[in-house]
Amino acid sequence: MNHASQARADTSMMMVVHRAFLRDLGLMSEEVGRPVAHSGRRRRLLASRWRHFRRCLELHHVAEDTKLWPLLLARADEADREEVRELEAEHALLDPLLTATSAAFDDFAAGRGGAPQHVVELLHEMRDLLVRHLKHEESLLPMMADHVSPGEWEAFVEPQRRADSPASSRWFLLWLLEDAPAPARHRLLSRRTPVERLMLKRFWEPLHSRRLRATFDRVHGNLGG
Ligand SMILES: [Fe+2]
Known part of the structure; x- marks a missing residue:
């Protein structure tokens, strides 16, 4: 099936999620690698x-593996199907x-040398x-x-x-909002009820911001200040 003549899916949020993954890996390695004795x-x-990072990554990859790749494997031509199979293998x-990083973080949390x-x-x-994986995936978004x-x-x-x-x-949501550009932030919030938006503004975002500042020495994004 080809939907090119109809309204096209807006895939821009994929980039926002991907950027958040890479941002987090940079922030965590920078903070853990600081030459200080962390409390x-x-x-x-x-x-x-x-x-939380791992959970978000797994949610994203499971959604791709179960919802997105099967549609593409059923509809794309053989060359593109091969690309999708490569994405699956990269996951x-x-x-x-x-698994190895979770074990290493357990050791880190316990203060092991x-x-x-x-x-x-x-x-x-x-x-x-x-x-490499995200670049490959993003090249296939069109x-x-x-x-x-x-709808799919x-x-x-x-x-x-x-x-x-x-x-x-x-x-x-809070993790994406940390440094989402204004249009992405607007889009993410527009999917929430007015009560949720109020709770986010008054309660959840300030709380998340405090936790962020307690986690990283270098603050970042919309919630870091
Ligand atoms: Fe993705």
């Missing part, structure tokens, strides 16, 4: 940040690295893999929009927005 609280906050390459260097090495390795309708794209985004609990859905 126990800072170490636990960083390990918690990692767990699988990340899995052992995620050598853990900071190990965490930083793994985060750098993941960043290298993810940079092809994806050719084959996936706006929405069905791919929805499980990520809903996440696996209200708390994890809220985290995903």
Whole structure:
């Protein structure tokens, strides 16, 4: 099926999510690698940040694997199907690295010697893999929009927005809002109810901002100030 003559799916939020992944890997490796003795609280906050990062990445990849790739594998031509199979394989390459990094962050949170260097090495390795993977994926976004309708794209985004609990859905949103450009911020907030927007502004964003400043020495984005 080709939807090129109809309204096209807006794939721009994919870039916002991807940028947030790379931002986090940079922030975490910079903070863990600082030549200081991190407090126990800072170490636990960083390990918690990692767990949230991993959850967001897994939600995103599972949504791609189960909602997006099957549509493309059914509709694209053979050359593009081969590209999609490569994207799938790149996801699988990340899995052992995620497991190893979680174990290294557990050691870091517990204050075990050598853990900071190990965490930083793994985060750098993941960043290298993810940079290549995301670049590859982004080069295929126009092809994806050719084959996936706006409604189908929405069905791919929805499980990520809903996440696996209200708390994890809220985290995903706050995490994206940290440094989302104004149009993306507007779009993300427009999907929430007026009550949710009010709660975010009055309560959740200030709380998230405090946690952010307690986690990283170098603050960033909209919520860092
Ligand atoms: Fe993606």
